[in-house]
């Protein structure tokens with residue numbers, strides 16, 4: 001199976017939530033390069049230097065600034081637009097913030113997703129939806145075995161747990177309202193995508209490893225590392241986004257056979273420790289140092305997490321194009337060299353990756 005993403009998305013109406021965020025800004029630019037007509041729905045970007053501003057995101061789409069916790073607004077925006085595809089990325093996406101604002105995290109990640117699915121119940125045209133959750137939806141026993149899609153859903157902290165709840169809600173809506181066996185009645189196909197720890201240029205979030213590294217190296221300061229020995233499935237942002245697009249393309253072609261959850265992670269044994277990632281980043285940057293201060297009373301975060309990606313390989317013919325070393329190289333290249341024209345630099349990375 002080789003999906004022609006141009007053919008799938010050219011001229012199609014795509015409703016993209018989270019378009020002002022890190023992954024959403026990249027996806028917006030890719031969709032535009034594939035010829036889609038995009039309507040974005042999100043809160044305003046948090047900082048003036050966010051990637052959304054750097055790529056002039058508001059000029060690339062119909063950009064709606066709104067809150068997915070507002071059920072009536074999200075319903076109106078979806079039904080007015082009548083999308084062919086929905087990619088739902090909007091979320092409170094940070095583990096640390098979920099300890100500070102757990103209620104808001106659940107409201108956004110669980111109810112926000114439910115409002116989107118509920119709006120889709122009222123659509124009278126065929127639509128293909130990919131709901132973005134995370135690798136953290138699995139109950140994590142911190143073993144070296146990678147989690148396949150049918151592993152038990154769990155989640156320790158409010159972020160992971162809210163995304164696990166999100167998966168359960170997606171399952172219920174799919175059983176009850178978007179059942180593949182009754183596709184000819186509702187014409188809605190809905191799948192979920194669980195990716196690993198994503199890195200790439202233009203992420204400026206607080207308390208995320210790569211933005212912390214980029215900020216420190218750009219300021220000539222030592223990188224401060226929270227959990228040096230934690231192992232994560234790191235991947236370049238373009239790899240999971242390619243997975244989401246391939247899943248949507250495949251699901252549009254086969255709406256009854258692929259309405260399921262899919263993992264998109266690095267190849268087995270390409271997971272790396274945090275300290276490895278820091279050393280690789282410094283190597284790519286050309287100079288820099290790091291320190292690992294003892295942080296008393298830090299909140300629990302998973303120490304080891306691996307994803308099995310066999311299903312995406314078998315059913316979608318998807319594989320990561322980059323290994324972790326290449327992912328770091330492309331990321332550091334962005335932070336080092338994109339200042340003069342971030343839009344052109346980001347477009348160029350997309351064109352090279354997708355061969356556009």
Ligand SMILES: NC(=O)c1ccc[n+]([C@@H]2O[C@H](COP(=O)([O-])OP(=O)(O)OC[C@H]3O[C@@H](n4cnc5c(N)ncnc54)[C@H](O)[C@@H]3O)[C@@H](O)[C@H]2O)c1
Pocket residue numbers: 017018019020021022023024041042043044045066067068069088089090091092093094108112132133134135194195196197198199205
């Ligand atoms: N970055 C990663 O490593 C990673 C890994 C796995 C999964 N994910 C998932 O991918 C998605 C995108 O992540 P990201 O890294 O781009 O996050 P981000 O924080 O950069 O962006 C989040 C987006 O969601 C929007 N949003 C948040 N609350 C909202 C609300 N109440 N109403 C409307 N919009 C709201 C923000 O405005 C922003 O556009 C999220 O669902 C996240 O859970 C991210």
